[in-house]
Amino acid sequence: MTLAHTLGYPRIGAKRELKKATEAYWKGEIDQHALEAVGAELRARHWQAQRDAGLDLVTVGDFAFYDQVLNVSVLLGAVPSRFGHFDSQADGEVDLDTTFRMARGRAPSGQPAAACEMTKYFDTNYHYLVPELHAGQTFRLASDRLFQEVDEAKVAGHPVKVVLLGPLTWLWLGKVKGDGARGDDAERLELLDAVLPVYGEILTRLADQGVEWVQLDEPALVQDLPPQWQQAFEATYNKLQSAPVKLLLTTYFGTLGDNLQLATSLPVDGLHIDAVRAPEQLAAVIDRLPAYKVLSVGAIDGRNIWRADLAALHESLAEAKARLGERLWLAPSCSLLHVPVDLDSETKLDTELRSWLAFARQKLDEVVSLSRLLDKRATPDDQARLEAATAALSARRRSTRIHKPAVAERLGAITPGDTERASPYAPRATVQRRKLDLPLFPTTTIGSFPQTADIRAARRAFKTGELSQDAYEAKMCEEIAFAVARQEALGLDMPVHGEPERNDMVEYFGELLDGFAFTEFGWVQSYGSRCVKPPVIFGDVSRPAAMTVRWSTYAQSLTDKPMKGMLTGPVTILQWSFVRDDQPRATTCRQIALALRDEVADLEAAGIQAIQIDEPALREGLPLRHGQWQAYLDWAVECFKLAAAVARDETQIHTHMCYSEFNDIIASIAALDADVITIETSRSDMELLDAFQDFAYPNEIGPGVYDIHSPNIPEVEWMVRLMEKAAERIPLKRLWVNPDCGLKTRGWAEVEPALANMVEAAKELRRRH
Numbered sequence: 001m002t003l004a005h006t007l008g009y010p011r012i013g014a015k016r017e018l019k020k021a022t023e024a025y026w027k028g029e030i031d032q033h034a035l036e037a038v039g040a041e042l043r044a045r046h047w048q049a050q051r052d053a054g055l056d057l058v059t060v061g062d063f064a065f066y067d068q069v070l071n072v073s074v075l076l077g078a079v080p081s082r083f084g085h086f087d088s089q090a091d092g093e094v095d096l097d098t099t100f101r102m103a104r105g106r107a108p109s110g111q112p113a114a115a116c117e118m119t120k121y122f123d124t125n126y127h128y129l130v131p132e133l134h135a136g137q138t139f140r141l142a143s144d145r146l147f148q149e150v151d152e153a154k155v156a157g158h159p160v161k162v163v164l165l166g167p168l169t170w171l172w173l174g175k176v177k178g179d180g181a182r183g184d185d186a187e188r189l190e191l192l193d194a195v196l197p198v199y200g201e202i203l204t205r206l207a208d209q210g211v212e213w214v215q216l217d218e219p220a221l222v223q224d225l226p227p228q229w230q231q232a233f234e235a236t237y238n239k240l241q242s243a244p245v246k247l248l249l250t251t252y253f254g255t256l257g258d259n260l261q262l263a264t265s266l267p268v269d270g271l272h273i274d275a276v277r278a279p280e281q282l283a284a285v286i287d288r289l290p291a292y293k294v295l296s297v298g299a300i301d302g303r304n305i306w307r308a309d310l311a312a313l314h315e316s317l318a319e320a321k322a323r324l325g326e327r328l329w330l331a332p333s334c335s336l337l338h339v340p341v342d343l344d345s346e347t348k349l350d351t352e353l354r355s356w357l358a359f360a361r362q363k364l365d366e367v368v369s370l371s372r373l374l375d376k377r378a379t380p381d382d383q384a385r386l387e388a389a390t391a392a393l394s395a396r397r398r399s400t401r402i403h404k405p406a407v408a409e410r411l412g413a414i415t416p417g418d419t420e421r422a423s424p425y426a427p428r429a430t431v432q433r434r435k436l437d438l439p440l441f442p443t444t445t446i447g448s449f450p451q452t453a454d455i456r457a458a459r460r461a462f463k464t465g466e467l468s469q470d471a472y473e474a475k476m477c478e479e480i481a482f483a484v485a486r487q488e489a490l491g492l493d494m495p496v497h498g499e500p501e502r503n504d505m506v507e508y509f510g511e512l513l514d515g516f517a518f519t520e521f522g523w524v525q526s527y528g529s530r531c532v533k534p535p536v537i538f539g540d541v542s543r544p545a546a547m548t549v550r551w552s553t554y555a556q557s558l559t560d561k562p563m564k565g566m567l568t569g570p571v572t573i574l575q576w577s578f579v580r581d582d583q584p585r586a587t588t589c590r591q592i593a594l595a596l597r598d599e600v601a602d603l604e605a606a607g608i609q610a611i612q613i614d615e616p617a618l619r620e621g622l623p624l625r626h627g628q629w630q631a632y633l634d635w636a637v638e639c640f641k642l643a644a645a646v647a648r649d650e651t652q653i654h655t656h657m658c659y660s661e662f663n664d665i666i667a668s669i670a671a672l673d674a675d676v677i678t679i680e681t682s683r684s685d686m687e688l689l690d691a692f693q694d695f696a697y698p699n700e701i702g703p704g705v706y707d708i709h710s711p712n713i714p715e716v717e718w719m720v721r722l723m724e725k726a727a728e729r730i731p732l733k734r735l736w737v738n739p740d741c742g743l744k745t746r747g748w749a750e751v752e753p754a755l756a757n758m759v760e761a762a763k764e765l766r767r768r769h
């Protein structure tokens with residue numbers, strides 16, 4: 001029998017129950033008892049869903065009130081002292097409020113303290129809390145939660161498999177802080193010997209509870225690992241093999257590559273591989289798999305929302321089944337945390353589009369049916385599911401809603417000239433300077449102004465039909481006029497319209513482009529209680545009509561200063577959507593780029609002299625393996641240029657990125673050939689500009705002079721000092737003065753004095769230089 005299981009299930013709830021409960025708890029609206037009850041109810045429901053689908057094991061340990069990586073840190077007692085726990089000295093449980101304070105700096109009880117750092121989990125849009133470590137740290141078993149959850153599942157009568165982040169990936173994701181921290185890869189490994197006994201203790205306790213299988217997630221194995229880390233895998237699993245449980249070592253998000261031999265040879269009872277992102281590794285893994293091990297094949301896509309081709313999978317896995325027999329397990333490629341919960345909630349999606357999709361609950365069914373098909377014990381329902389999938393997929397392959405000959409033709413006609421501006425930067429800068437007539441240290445902002453409650457209420461009323469189209473547009477114009485007037489009064493050199501009409505920088509464009517669809521409940525956890533609802537790019541992308549021109553031209557009509565048009569870039573739109581799986585991502589990205597190219601041309605024709613194309617997601621699109629970086633960067637850069645290069649020399653193209661770690665990709669950033677790039681630098685004291693200086697970055701830069709995430713009003717002197725530091729690295733003529741990012745999350749009461757100080761700082765700089 002092929003065992004069916006999942007690496008994890010979304011915990012947020014089909015109606016975002018967990019989000020609502022945790023936020024209510026943080027606000028003091030419900031007590032901890034009530035919050036715990038919601039957690040228990042969701043766990044019970046999700047385990048039952050796994051059983052109802054017919055999985056052979058339910059997965060325990062994927063639940064978290066905030067983040068599963070943070071849960072492991074708490075389990076190991078890795079709580080920085082500022083949260084009131086002192087390593088091994090304290091012997092009590094780390095309580096829930098401490099966990100919340102680590103995550104967000106505050107909780108209903110306890111002293112506020114600086115939250116732990118948060119960052120993206122591998123190449124997903126899920127953010128985890130970075131394990132904060134220090135040299136010489138000790139660890140201890142500091143939470144009973146996991147064991148309680150195991151009891152819960154056992155009481156409910158479920159066959160339990162426990163999931164836990166493996167010790168090496170937990171350390172790999174961590175960061176050593178404090179005096180003397182070197183920041184190299186080796187220093188985290190020095191803590192391994194202290195961590196392993198606690199893992200041993202955890203595994204023993206689980207065994208005592210009657211747990212047979214423990215899934216240890218080690219996705220670090222799909223990345224480029226330094227040799228000492230590879231060796232550490234051997235040593236670690238040699239030690240852990242004495243634990244009285246069976247270990248399933250799970251890898252996902254990519255190919256094992258050079259770690260394949262290592263992964264197959266570790267002394268564990270089973271291995272899971274990602275056969276969606278890296279189907280080609282299946283045969284090689286089976287060749288090397290010792291006879292005592294099971295192989296869990298991640299055959300159903302845990303990262304995307306497309307319905308699986310059960311017939312094709314049945315065929316392609318037949319050989320694996322023949323070779324492995326009972327040793328074959330089936331699962332989604334990774335935890336289902338990264339997809340929405342239940343397609344059945346989507347009552348408004350048209351039936352055809354819906355027939356092409358599968359969310360977490362449907363993916364469980366796919367795993368189960370596939371395993372029964374492979375075992376030749378398919379029920380009529382399994383057979384019907386396979387046939388329905390085949391029919392839906394063949395309709396999808398032929399659908400005229402997806403395949404637009406005009407889009408394909410246009411893509412085929414792209415020439416190298418389409419991605420180059422008419423002239424190089426230097427002559428462009430000369431004509432732009434003449435035309436735009438900007439002072440030294442020109443001031444601008446990143447695009448959005450406060451999204452007030454008023455604006456959001458108007459949009460809600462418009463969506464429900466309470467507010468007419470005309471009334472809504474009038475309201476948006478009012479907001480634009482307000483923002484432009486404020487900028488005039490402040491004396492900003494290059495104003496923006498303020499983006500009041502945008503709910504979200506990707507969704508706004510997706511709604512106006514063909515080839516995009518939107519779900520009602522397609523929420524995916526992004527961090528803590530935060531969820532995102534990514535658009536679904538299902539078909540060829542095209543632009544039926546201009547998307548931003550009327551707002552920008554209206555804004556321009558209110559001022560003599562050059563209004564900056566505002567677009568979201570092709571890579572960011574791609575990166576923050578569910579992308580179709582029937583063509584390369586690069587192809588979809590080029591389609592989006594062509595649509596944006598038309599928008600650039602239209603803005604320019606309407607008299608807009610500067611256009612910003614935001615690409616905050618460019619960096620996060622980098623593949624997990626360095627060897628694949630360049631190929632990605634090549635098409636990402638090409639797509640940006642395809643959108644931008646239609647602009648005439650005198651039209652100034654800006655771009656913006658919400659970070660400043662450019663060291664390793666600076667050549668590609670320069671290759672974008674944007675006339676101006678605005679970046680986040682204020683928190684790093686401009687040191688991150690070194691990458692630009694070392695590279696002799698040729699175009700203009702606006703290094704953010706104040707952190708928009710903070711409500712503090714930045715002082716003039718502070719910003720002058722930062723710009724002086726910037727001026728040591730970048731020629732004066734190429735510097736802009738602007739905040740770090742958009743201002744939509746702030747209030748006008750903060751924005752006005754902050755920008756007034758920023759304009760003052762620019763004036764001071766002009767006086768000095």
Ligand code: GLN
Binds near residue numbers: 505566
């Ligand atoms: N133009 C966008 C804004 O100002 C950019 C947002 C971003 O970089 N994430 O809101």
Ligand code: ZN
Binds near residue numbers: 616656657658740742
């Ligand atoms: Zn930003």
